[in-house]
Amino acid sequence: MAFSVIGLQLVSALVSATFLFLMASGLSLIFGVCRVLNLAHGSFFMLGAFLAYSVTQVVATSLGTFWLALLLVPLATALLGALLEIVLIRRFYGANLLVQLMPMVALIYIISDFSRFVWGVSPGSVPVLGLFGTVSILELTFPAYYFVVLLASMVVAAGLWFVITKTRWGILVRAASQDREMSAACGVNQTRLFTTVYALATGLAGLAGVLAVPISGASLEMDMTTVVNAFVVVVVGGMGSVLGSMLAAILIGLVNAFGILILPQFEMTFVYALMALVLITRPTGLFGRE
């Protein structure tokens, strides 16, 4: 295989791992603390992409407005996530898993139809990729934007690690994920804690959407494809483990990128085979707890 192909696939694998990580860490956080599967997570990703598209459309397609979208859109999706948690999702905590899926599926359809209504069926694009220029490494040329995405995800990962391990909020989140009843008996207001967890996770999903839009555009299908892949990452990495999500995202990004190269017609097979392998050998995921 040509060196250039491998190099290109490697970088694009890392870039797609970035989106997977941003999605999966939020999913994993919500599941670990609130104990619900946030199936609608992909919808926040899609909303992030469409909102970024709107911001750049309405103002101007320039680097400046893109940065503005990168700042504002995650805040908007976080706010929406918090709102939905308060009015809808919190009523389903502790319910049967199948019952929990109902509002999630409803949300997926509502957000999807809402997007169709507002943005239409044709994909929207934010052509800022060219504005970032290119970078040459070892005679290979990459869009410089890829490295912006990688850098941004590293900053987010470090920030997430800091928040979860070092701050009071992070300690309370971990306590709640280990023993909810006891953390309530220690005086922790879980209602508020859960809302903030939702806001953070949906904010990250929105951020992933904004970062993805210059590369893949905004389309109505992106909600489901992303959430399915993100679930695979969470399962492989271990529910509730941010480090696990990160490593699994990289692993799956690589498997995806090189699987397509070797046997393109079996694109998804490799990923699910990997998931099956992990589940057989480590049923709790690579970094999952009992």
Next chain:
Amino acid sequence: MSTEILRTEKLNLQFGGVHATKDVSIAVPRGQIRALIGPNGAGKSTLFNLLTGFLRPHSGKIHFKGQDVSSLAPHQLCRLGFARTFQIPNVSSHATVLENVQLARVSLHGGLWKLFEPFQRMHVEEAWDVLTLVGLADQAGVEARNLPFGDQKKLELAIALACDPEILLLDEPTAGMPLHERPALIGLVQAIVRAKHLTTILIEHDMDLVFSIADWITVLHRGAVVAEGVPDEVRNNTEVRKIYLGEGNTEKSGRASPEAIGGEPILTVEGLTAGYGMGMVLHDVSLSVAEGEVVCLLGRNGAGKTTTLKSIMGLVPPAKGRIVFLGEDLVGRPTYEICQRGIGYVPEDRRIFPDLTVMENLEVGRRQVPVGQVATWTVERVMDLFTSLQPLRHKRAKFMSGGEQRMLTIARALVGNPKVLLLDEPSEGLAPLVVQSLWEHIRALKEAGLAILLSEQNLWFASGLSTRVYVIDKGQIQLSSTFAELEASPELKRTHLAL
């Protein structure tokens, strides 16, 4: 008698930085009853798990009848003749007593694949024999989950015996049983293993029982064997007295009963009825705690102590009754708010956050006091009191010993600056030396003016702490009296405490 059946050579195992088992070499002759004793966290259960294949040693060997069995799995050891029981009975709760024992025999002798043979007929005679032996034949048709706790322990023993063991390992066979039932169970164990010439290794905290049954005692401390010998030798070994029995721990020295305080109640429970699902555990429970007062809620296992405390915390919602704290009814309020209003909760089963460090556990419990008030309990002050936690600040709670975890749960409740502390059976399952130290800590809290509702099985633990006692049984308050009155009246003690 003198042939050796089990021998270990320099067994070692580490968890994180903790040496749970350190150079343990023991030799057990056939037919011996060997007791393993030592304070909580001494490594007794770990050694059991090594011997029965649940854990693998990092170094060292285990020989059984001359064969190296160090790397065998639990089921392989079982087929060689190892049988064990657990601290918490491990029975199939939806199967009947008889089926539980049959299952043990079926899995030992094969037959799991005989899909068309009615299970009722499999090994049924041997199962009956074992049940008769342990005295459970009358309950053969009862589902295991409906057995009283003491009988579940007997059932576990029956399951172990049904495996035709050559060596029996019993992990705290009397833990959790009412005090007065314990000697009978130990007597039963003794009679059975002597009659069958079984080699037996047991872990037990009740020293009277240990000294009455054991041929030979091995004392563990911090993972290592510190002394061995016949009971009298061990009893008189100065090293052992120091680390295990708590030298100078003449139970009640300097424990004058405090005077009753007639202050205004800050916590009042009136006519509380509560339970789980359809079953009500508590019936019309009323009690009160005044400022600065330590009140003891005394009762056996299953009497309703834990449910009472959980109802106060809102963890078990009351069906009827009022819980008034500082003039306001707590019924229906969320648990976190009950805690924030000033009720600290120390559960019986510890419930530390296992993956959080000591400091992080305390951070969860820490609460800012309202402006204008001074925090009585800062993290630093709590650390000054619980000196044993100081070197463990950054250790994850799951790697701490039972006694240390207990101290941590109390510390975690304290940094919330509660006005009343609910302490659920703090001494349960702890070694005497640790219990003594815990008692002194609670005494210090009392002297600092904290009101405490203390649930206990043992009257003596409450001595020197509590002014008043409520005796609870079958979910009802049977007696309310001052501590001194109860202590002085053999009649009251006999009726209410079955002493």
